[in-house]
């Protein structure tokens with residue numbers, strides 16, 4: 001995006017980064033993009049959740065998605081993806097950048113307020129402990145899953161609005177995405193998934209979004225390898241076939257979730273409605289894949305063009 005290069009001329013150290021690393025007009029543009037992304041993330045999350053077996057058996061979900069039938073329920077509740085994205089959003093509003101102890105507490109408070117939002121196993125282990133001692137994320141997150149840390153898709157699902165906010169500075173996007181991930185996802189691939197999605201959202205804002213560009217900005221490893229495969233996959237490929245090749249979150253890992261969600265976002269980067277239908281077609285962890293895709297695409301498009309009934313049915317952000 002032209003002119004989006006301003007940085008604080010006197011950046012502080014990573015341990016005391018200070019507020020407002022993006023300043024001036026870039027900050028205003030970033031805040032508007034972050035809000036659009038957050039709305040799209042929540043819409044994707046709530047829309048994607050409708051296709052789980054809890055609400056309709058898989059054959060019916062498949063048929064309704066193929067027929068583009070809007071889910072009939074009058075209220076589409078969002079899940080942990082949005083709860084955690086809201087926590088990041090608030091910490092960035094308050095601090096300007098990711099203060100990891102504040103973020104740990106914000107995640108813990110969100111969990112305590114409503115633990116039934118579909119959090120994964122690791123978060124049920126971690127977040128109650130962080131409520132009493134937020135700074136203990138440093139040891140507890142690294143200790144999850146036999147000491148490897150989580151490589152799940154949870155850090156990726158919540159991060160698109162962060163990438164949109166800092167779109168003026170792609171290095172800052174990657175740094176802040178990693179910091180947001182580390183609080184819960186210590187495994188390098190959990191972090192890589194967050195970096196990939198945040199960069200994708202930033203590139204969306206800048207009208208520079210390609211799968212190859214996202215892959216190039218992603219740390220080495222399986223997430224990047226999956227994105228590299230996605231970059232070679234023609235957009236004429238049916239989404240269900242693409243999901244079969246790339247994964248669509250059935251293992252709830254970053255590397256089997258992020259490449260497909262980024263691919264559908266780029267395939268429909270100007271059309272949020274089409275992007276969400278295509279992502280739902282891939283099946284798997286549909287609230288998460290649709291949250292990722294929605295957050296990336298809406299960072300640029302906003303949600304105004306989706307059917308009004310979708311916006312009316314999605315649970316408000318509060």
Ligand SMILES: [Mg+2]
Nearest residue numbers: 079080081287
């Ligand atoms: Mg969820």
